[in-house]
Amino acid sequence: MRFPAEPFRIKVVEPLRRVTREERERLIREAGLNIFSVPADSIYVDLLTDSGTSAMSDHQWAGLMMGDESYAGSKNYYHLAETVRGIFGYPHVIPTHQGRMAENLLFTTILKAGDVVPNNIHFDTTRANVEHQGAEARDLVIDEGLDPASLHPFKGNLDPVKLERALRQLGRERVPLVMLTVTNNSGGGQPVAMANVRQVREVCDRHGVPLIFDACRFAENCWFIQQREPGYADKSVREIAREMFALGHGCTMSAKKDGLVNIGGFLALTNAEWVEKITNLLILVEGFPTYGGLAGRDLEGMARGLEEVLNEDYLAFRIGQVAQLAAMLDQAGVPIVKPPGGHAVYLDARRFLPHLPQSQYPGQALVVALYRDFGIRAVEVGSLMFGHRDAASGQMVFPELDLVRLAIPRRVYTTEQIRFVGESVIQLHHEKQRLKGLRLTYEAPVLRHFTARLEELSDAEAAAPAR
Numbered sequence: 030m031r032f033p034a035e036p037f038r039i040k041v042v043e044p045l046r047r048v049t050r051e052e053r054e055r056l057i058r059e060a061g062l063n064i065f066s067v068p069a070d071s072i073y074v075d076l077l078t079d080s081g082t083s084a085m086s087d088h089q090w091a092g093l094m095m096g097d098e099s100y101a102g103s104k105n106y107y108h109l110a111e112t113v114r115g116i117f118g119y120p121h122v123i124p125t126h127q128g129r130m131a132e133n134l135l136f137t138t139i140l141k142a143g144d145v146v147p148n149n150i151h152f153d154t155t156r157a158n159v160e161h162q163g164a165e166a167r168d169l170v171i172d173e174g175l176d177p178a179s180l181h182p183f184k185g186n187l188d189p190v191k192l193e194r195a196l197r198q199l200g201r202e203r204v205p206l207v208m209l210t211v212t213n214n215s216g217g218g219q220p221v222a223m224a225n226v227r228q229v230r231e232v233c234d235r236h237g238v239p240l241i242f243d244a245c246r247f248a249e250n251c252w253f254i255q256q257r258e259p260g261y262a263d264k265s266v267r268e269i270a271r272e273m274f275a276l277g278h279g280c281t282m283s284a285k286k287d288g289l290v291n292i293g294g295f296l297a298l299t300n301a302e303w304v305e306k307i308t309n310l311l312i313l314v315e316g317f318p319t320y321g322g323l324a325g326r327d328l329e330g331m332a333r334g335l336e337e338v339l340n341e342d343y344l345a346f347r348i349g350q351v352a353q354l355a356a357m358l359d360q361a362g363v364p365i366v367k368p369p370g371g372h373a374v375y376l377d378a379r380r381f382l383p384h385l386p387q388s389q390y391p392g393q394a395l396v397v398a399l400y401r402d403f404g405i406r407a408v409e410v411g412s413l414m415f416g417h418r419d420a421a422s423g424q425m426v427f428p429e430l431d432l433v434r435l436a437i438p439r440r441v442y443t444t445e446q447i448r449f450v451g452e453s454v455i456q457l458h459h460e461k462q463r464l465k466g467l468r469l470t471y472e473a474p475v476l477r478h479f480t481a482r483l484e485e486l487s488d489a490e491a492a493a494p495a496r
Contacts, residue, residue, distance in 0.1 A: 034346070035346060035443075035444075036340075036342040036343055036345075036346050037086075037343075037440060040087065045073060046070050046071070047073065047404075048071045048072075048073070048404060050401065050402065052071065053071065053400060053401050053404060054401055056068065056071055057397055057400055057401050061470065061471070061481070061482025061483055061484075062393070062397050062467060062482070062483040062484065062485070063478075063480070063481055063482060063483065064077065064396050064397070064400055064406050064407070064408065065077075065478075065479050065480070066480075067400065067406065071404075072400070072404055072405075072406045073403070073404035073405065073449075074404065074405045074406070074442060074446050074449065074450055075405075075406045075438070076373075076405060076406060076407050076408075076434075076435045076436050076437060076438075076450065077406045077407065077408050077436065078408065078436050078438075079286060079372045079373065079436040079437060079438050079439060080245075080283060080285040080286055080436075081127075081285035081290070081291045081292060082285075082291070082438035082439075082441065083285075083289045083290065083291070083334075083438055083439035083440060083441065084438070084439065084440040084441050085289060085290065085291070085330060085334070086289070086333075086334075086337060086440075088333055088337070089289065089290070089330045089333045089334055089337070090330075092326070092329040092330055092332075092333045093326040093327075093329065093330055094326075095326075095329055096324060096325040096326025096327075096328075096329055097325040098324060098325045098326075099325065100317060100320070101317050101319055101320075102319055103319055103320060103325040103328060104325075105325040105326070105328035105329040105332065106124065106319040106320065106325070106328055108328070108329060108332045109122065109124060109295070109328045109329075109331055109332040110122040111332075112332040112335050112336060113295060113297050113335065114297075116267065116270055116271065116274075116335060116339070117244070117270070117271075117274045117280060117297050118271055118274050118275055119274070119279050119280065119297035119298055119299055120299060121279075121296075121297065121298045121299070121300075121301065121304040122295055122296075122297050123295060123296040123297070123298075123304065123307060123308065123311060123318060123321060124293070124294070124295045124318075124319075124320065124321030124322070124323055124328060124331075125293075125294045125295055125296065125311070125315060125321045125322060125323075126292060126293065126294065126315065126321065126322035126323055127283055127284075127285060127292060127293065127294045128154070128243075128245055128281055128282060128283025128284075128285065128286075128294040129154040129155075129158065129283070129294075130294065130314075130315060130322065131281040131282060131283070131294045131295060131296045132154060132155055132158040132243075132281050133158050133161075134296060134307045134310055134311060134314075134315075135241070135281060135296060135303075135307065136158045136159055136161070136162050136164070137162065137310060138303060138306045138307050138310060139205045139206065139303060140159065140162040140163075140164045140205060141162065141163070141164070142162065142163030142164065143163065143164070143203065144162070144163075144164040144165070144203055144204065144205055145164060145165045145167050145195070145199055145203050145204055146159050146164060146165070146166055146167065146204070146205075146206060146207070146208055147167050147169050147187070147192055147195055147196075147204065147207045147208070148166065148167070148168060148169065148187070148207070148208040148209065148210055148243075149168065149169065149170045149174070149185055149186065149187040149209060149210055149213045149216065149221065150168045150170050150174070150185075150210065150213050150214075150215040150216045151166040151168060151208070151210070151215065152210065152214045152215050152243070153215075153414055153415075153476060153478070154476070155208070155210070155243060156415075157475055157476050160475075161475070167195065169187050169188050169191040169192050169195065170184075170185070170186070170187060170188065170213065170216055171184065171186045171187070171188045172188070174186065174213065174216045174217075174219060175216075175429045175430060177217070177364070177365070177366045177367065177375075177377045177380070177430065177432075178367060179367070180367055180368055182220075182222075182253075182257040182258075182368065183219070183220055183221060183222035183225060183253075183257070183258075184213070184216060184217065184219035184220075184368075185210070185211065185212055185213030185216055185219035185220050185221040185250075186221055186222055186225040187207075187209055187221070187225065187229050189225070189228040189229055189231075189232050192207065192229060192232050193232050193235075196232065196235075196236040196238065197236075201236050201237050201238060204236070204238050205238075205239075206238060206239045206240070206241050206278075207229065207232075207233050207238050207239070207240050207241070208240075208241050208242070208243055209221060209226065209229060209240060209241075209242050209243070209277070210242075210243040211242055211243065211244060211246065211247055211250035211273075212246045212249055212250045212253070212370055212371050212372070213370075214245075214246070214372075215410060215415075215430075216430070217366035217369075217370050217373075217375040217430075217432065218246070218249075218351075218366075218369070218370020218371050218372050218373050218375065218434075219366075219370050220249070220250045220253035220254065220257070220370070220371065221250060222254065222257075222258050223254050223258055223261065223269070223272065223273060224258070226273055226276050226277075227276060230276045230277070239277075239278035239279070239300070240276065240277045240278055241277060241278060241279050241280060241281065242273075242274065242277050242279070242280040242281070243280070243281055244274070244280040244281065244282045244287075245281075245282055245283040245284075245285075245286040245287060246286050246287050246371060246372055247270055247273075247274075247280075247282075247287055248266060248270065248287045248338040248339055248344060249287065249344065249347070249348060249370075249371030249372060250273075250371070251266045251269040251270045251273065252266055252341070252344045252345075252348055252371065253348075253371065254269050254273075255269055265339075265341070266339050266341055266344060267339050270339070278298065278299050278300060279296065279297055279298035279299055279300065279303075280296075280297050281294070281296055282294050282295050282296070282297070284331045284334065284335065286372070287335075287338045288331050288334045288335050288338065289334030289335075289337055289338050289439060289440075290327065290330045290331050290334045292323065292327055293323055293327050293328070293330070293331040295321070295331075343440075347371075347372075347437075347439060347440075348371050350437060350444075350447060351369050351370065351371060351372065351373065351374060351437055352369050353447070354369075354374050354435070354437070354447050354450065354451050355367070355368075355369035355374045357448070357451040357455075358374065358376075358451055358454055358455065361451075361455040361458070362458070363376065363381070363454055363455060363458045364376065364377040364380035364381050365377060366430075366432065372436055372437065373434045373435055373436040373437060374434075374435045374437075375410070375432040375433065375434050375435070376392075376395065376407075376432060376433040376434075376435065376454065377430075377431075377432060378391040378392035378394075378395050378409070378411055378431045378432060378433050379391060379431045381395060381433075381458065381461060382394060382395060382461055382464055384461075384462065385464070385465075385466045386466070387411070387412045387416070387427040387431055388412070388425065388427070388466075389466025389467055389468070389486060390409070390411075390412050390413050390466065390467045390468075390469075390483065391411075391412070391431060391466070392409035392410070392411040392412060392413065392431050392432060392433045393409045393411075393412070393413045393467055393483065394464050394465065394466060394467050395407075395409075395433050395457070395464065396408065396409050396433055397467070398457055398464050399433075399453065399454070399457065402453070402456075402457065403449075403453040403457075405450055405453055407433050407434060407435050407436075408433070408434050408436065409432075409433055409434075409478065410430070410432045410433070410434050411427075411428055411430060411431030411432050411433075412427050412428065412431055413469075413477070413478045413481060413483075414428075414478040415427075415428040416428065435450065435454075465485045465486055465488075466485070466486045466490075467483040467484065467485055467486065468483060468484060468486055468490075469481060469482070469483055470482045470483060470484055
């Protein structure tokens with residue numbers, strides 16, 4: 030299999046510690062079968078997340094040496110603000126230490142209990158920040174977005190018919206904004222079409238509701254538009270980004286993804302009234318508005334990373350690396366979400382482990398086995414992350430998709446390491462019947478997957494009917 034060639038040279042390396050299977054078995058059990066609690070130096074290939082795990086360029090590292098650590102008015106802030114305005118077009122730029130703080134500032138400021146925030150599919154921190162305000166995070170992705178086998182080229186699209194229906198039923202007073210996540214992480218890293226953004230904006234305009242993007246993987250989404258959507262093949266990714274964001278009223282951004290940095294984020298908005306309120310809150314919890322919880326050097330790295338991510342040679346390699354891993358697995362019969370997204374390959378845990386019901390957390394069982402057997406860390410995006418008990422009936426409610434995400438850090442792993450991941454997953458698929466179901470022994474009330482503890486079921490327990 031021919032993998033895409035890297036458009037960069039390696040200048041610095043980090044040694045990896047090889048850990049025996051016996052030690053991995055001990056570590057994962059001590060962690061309560063929760064991969065978040067396993068020490069990072071015991072992992073060979075870490076695909077837990079692509080957030081904050083990128084390798085920065087020599088240009089970015091050089092920028093760190095130009096950090097202006099002035100408390101107010103850092104020159105790096107002005108460089109960042111100029112860069113964000115140039116790409117996204119929004120006049121007001123508020124730096125934050127990461128994306129979830131941008132979400133928290135926005136939702137704390139404009140949401141109240143009983144409000145509803147429509148989205149294609151909310152990611153975990155977005156959903157948690159909405160629900161923390163007593164509001165509802167409502168997912169309105171197109172039906173194809175819930176079918177792992179569908180080959181729809183833009184499975185991240187928000188269904189405009191569902192949105193129109195929701196806004197008519199709820200009324201403008203209960204919907205302070207509509208969000209659109211690009212790419213749609215929880216749905217398999219799937220892109221949103223420009224035509225869909227236009228449709229969503231038209232619905233929003235009819236009801237007087239602002240449209241806000243979750244833009245953390247905006248460059249990857251714009252690359253898919255260039256490659257797949259008629260009329261965009263001759264436009265640059267930068268031009269596509271400017272056209273897309275012109276259809277919105279602002280964005281939240283975790284620059285730990287398509288900002289190519291290890292820490293940082295921002296809010297960019299058109300609404301000056303929102304900005305004033307958010308800035309007052311920012312000063313209370315994050316810091317002065319020209320540093321927002323970050324060092325000046327981090328602001329500079331973010332400004333430079335936002336420019337670098339638009340390089341189309343880089344994007345072709347980055348998305349090509351994901352596509353080649355997906356092709357390797359698909360050809361071997363491993364059930365994955367198709368077509369592959371921009372930042373990760375998503376295993377379809379329900380089809381991978383059909384002998385395990387969702388109540389036994391098949392995705393997490395697969396995550397545990399990948400680490401225990403091969404030293405690979407992945408993350409479950411399914412029953413553990415999004416399952417919850419219905420307040421009225423007391424019954425467990427499971428998400429329609431039960432996935433395992435193999436998120437590939439940017440500019441970090443070589444072709445051979447990615448091939449090792451593919452071969453490991455294929456071997457595990459051949460031996461899938463030996464994997465056992467899990468049960469929870471501890472869960473936190475919010476974002477339980479980060480700190481949950483689990484244990485394996487015995488053969489007799491696994492065979493008993495689910496309650």
